Every structure is written in C-alpha cells, then in structure tokens.
Amino acid sequence: MTIRQTPFIALLSLVAFAALPPLPAWAASVRAPASVSVPASAPVVIDEADSLSRMLKGAATGQNTGAAGVPELLRNTNRPDSVLARACRQLNDALPIEIDGETRLRRCQSVPGKHVLFQLELTNYRGPMLDLASFEVNYAAPLQRNICANRDVEILTKLGISMMFRYMTRNDRGERRVGDVYINAPICVSALR
Numbered sequence: 001m002t003i004r005q006t007p008f009i010a011l012l013s014l015v016a017f018a019a020l021p022p023l024p025a026w027a028a029s030v031r032a033p034a035s036v037s038v039p040a041s042a043p044v045v046i047d048e049a050d051s052l053s054r055m056l057k058g059a060a061t062g063q064n065t066g067a068a069g070v071p072e073l074l075r076n077t078n079r080p081d082s083v084l085a086r087a088c089r090q091l092n093d094a095l096p097i098e099i100d101g102e103t104r105l106r107r108c109q110s111v112p113g114k115h116v117l118f119q120l121e122l123t124n125y126r127g128p129m130l131d132l133a134s135f136e137v138n139y140a141a142p143l144q145r146n147i148c149a150n151r152d153v154e155i156l157t158k159l160g161i162s163m164m165f166r167y168m169t170r171n172d173r174g175e176r177r178v179g180d181v182y183i184n185a186p187i188c189v190s191a192l193r
Helices: 007-018 048-061 070-075 080-093 132-148 151-158 185-191
Strands: 103-111 115-122 162-171 174-183
Touching: 048 080, 048 103, 048 115, 048 151, 080 103, 132 151, 132 162, 132 174, 132 185, 151 162, 151 185, 174 185
Parallel strands: 115 162
Antiparallel strands: 103 115, 162 174
16 A cells, blocks of 8 residues: 655645734633643633633622633624623522622623623611612712722723623512612723723
C-alpha cells in the first residue's frame, strides 16, 4: 500500500490558518484548565449563562465578580434573552441570598428585550412605613448611585441590559411592593455624575 502525500493541500491549510484574525482577549480566559483532559475530537462547550449568572448575582448583591468573557459571549450571541433567562434560572437555584442585615435577594426574572427584574425583600426594616412615593423621593437616587457604582452593573448596562430592583416587604397580610429602582446605561451616567 502506498501513501500519497499532498503537501500542496497542507500548505494551503497553513496559509488559511495564518490568515485568520487573532483570537479576542476573552478567548484566552476560556481555556480548559491544564489538569482537565479533553479529547481532541470533543468540542469545548462554554455556557455563557454560567458567567452571566455570576455577574447578575454580583449586580444584585453589590459584589463585583469580574466575570471575564461575559461581554464578548453575550455580544456574540443572537439570542441574548435566552441566555439571560438561563442565567436567571441558575441564579434562582441558589436563592434566597442575604445581601445585608435588612435585604434578601429572592428572585431573578428575565423579561424579553434584555431586561432583568430582581425581587428583593426588606427583611428587618425598622424605619417608618414606606410607601411608593416616599421610596422614590428618599431612596431611589442613592440606591441608583450605589448600584451603578458596581463594575458588573457597568458592564451589563453597556451591553444594553436594563435592570429593575423591586423592593418588597412581607407580613402576615402578604407581600407589599415598597418601590422600584430602575437601572440602565443613561440612568447610571446621570447617577454617577
């Protein structure tokens, strides 16, 4: 049996490979760890919802996660609402999360159009009874400043994701909405001036 060599085709493959643009910076951060053995024929599957879920958690709890790669992964998808829905489902699996002594993250919900709703419960609030109007006047602006200062929120809003933080209280008679804090890129630009 004779093996026929085709150096011309091999040369064309190398030329085609060399002509490819360099990988984006985020691609370097998505490599499999050295200790993981991946068969050469198995494609590496990256679920963009994993990193996005961590970023949503960081945005909701005020903890910067530095989730590298999420902007490029989300920007390169043609189904961002699907990715956001999966990310919220993953985050919901870990809820509730105590944010501070008075606030608990209860739910993440994605809404078509790259919107995310965070439901937060005021658990140990001891101040005067809040109504929607007083919440808007006294608390919305400072909360917007604090939320917009988070690096994860900055990245998410630059990707066109808007968020609403809905604050609720719960008592024997049920739940009551205290107020909403809206977050998007223009609001953050204004809040951080």
